[in-house]
Amino acid sequence: MFNLLIEPLNYEFMRNAIAIGAIVGILCPVVGSYLIVQRMAMLGDVIAHCVLPGLSISFFLGIDILVGAFGSGILGAFLIAWIRSQTRVKVDAAMALTFSTFFALGVTLITVLKNKLDLDSFLFGDILGVAPHDIYRALAIAVLILLAIQLFYKELLFYTFDKTGAQAVGLPTNTIYFGFMAAITLTIIASMQAVGVILVISLLVGPALTAYLLVKELHQMMIVGAILGAISSICGVYLSYYWNLPSGPAIVLLSSSLFLLALLFSPSQGILTRPNPRGSTATMRRLGLLKRRE
Structure with missing residues (x-):
């Protein structure tokens, strides 16, 4: 068993893959928790596709992809917010329009600018091709975002559950929104190399x-x-090594399997383990009838 854990570590590409997998595996769920409680889970997918035009322009100009991807992702997020504030269009329609427009623009720019951008790697990730500088970048982004969340946790908590109340007490809600969009965009940039924008x-x-x-x-x-x-990221990399599976999909499938187990067996909300309210109600009614008869 110990040899199974040690053998992949003999290769540098596996050590790099495990390192960046652990980093993004920690960072993504922390940021994703805010998306879930705000009922904006699809916003992450929209921003993930909005970074494609910025990536294409960055490749063409020969600058760091972080600059172009960050600018493009933030632009997409603010376009959604602007459409919501200026029209009667609902948020889901605004996200669908922005998603398709930016993705189509990105693919068009790749063709027009004749970039040598590996679209498959962008879409599905290439965690086994991670270089040390990718790990350092992901680690820097993770430390920055996690530190910001720790410092402003109370403000973020208030904003997440009561935006109107946060605005009423004088919290800078627009600044918080900008910071939140920046955190999502940076998280996606840090994770692209590992699993790609689709996953x-x-x-x-x-x-x-x-x-x-x-x-x-x-x-x-x-x-x-x-x-x-x-756990999902590290175990997914190991599974891809021993079973010859694509690493990104292996990580995602393992994460989905853990969700399925929780869905079925969660002590409080599991489908198979949660208390039956109908059964409890029926039991209480029977007890009430017995007491009345006594």
Whole structure:
């Protein structure tokens, strides 16, 4: 058993894959927890596809992809907010329009600018091709976001559950929204190399949803989700090594399997284990009838 754990570590590409998998496995569920409680889980998927035009332009200009991807993702997020504030269009329609427009623009720019951007790697990730500088970048992004969440946890908690109340007491809700969008965009950028933009939404939402079924408090949800995300990422890399599976999908499928187990067997919300309210009501009625007869 010990040899099974040690053998992959003899290869540098496996050590790099495990390292960045652990980083994004911790970061994604923490940020994703806020998306879930705000009922905006699909926003992560929209921003993930909005970064494609920025990536294409960055490749063409020869600059760091972080700059272009961040600018493009933030632009997509603010376009959604602007459409919501200026029209009667609902948020789901605004996200669908922005998603398709930015993705089509990105694919068009790749063709027009003749970039040598590996679209398959962008969509599905290439965690086994991670370089040390990718790990350092992901680690820096993770530390920055986690530190910001710790420093402003109370403000974020208030904003997440009561935006109107947060605005009434004088919290800078627009600044919080901007910071939240920036955190989502940076998280997606850090995770693209590992699982790609198509699968990143699963890593954002999957472990956090599993934690949602197991605990009740937001901070507990983030902690449990981070643990499950790290386990899914590391175990997914090991499965891809021994079973010759694509690493990104292996991570996502393992995360989804943990959610399925929680859905079925969660002590409080599991389909097979939760208390039956109808049965409890019927039992109480029988007890009441017996007492009346006595």
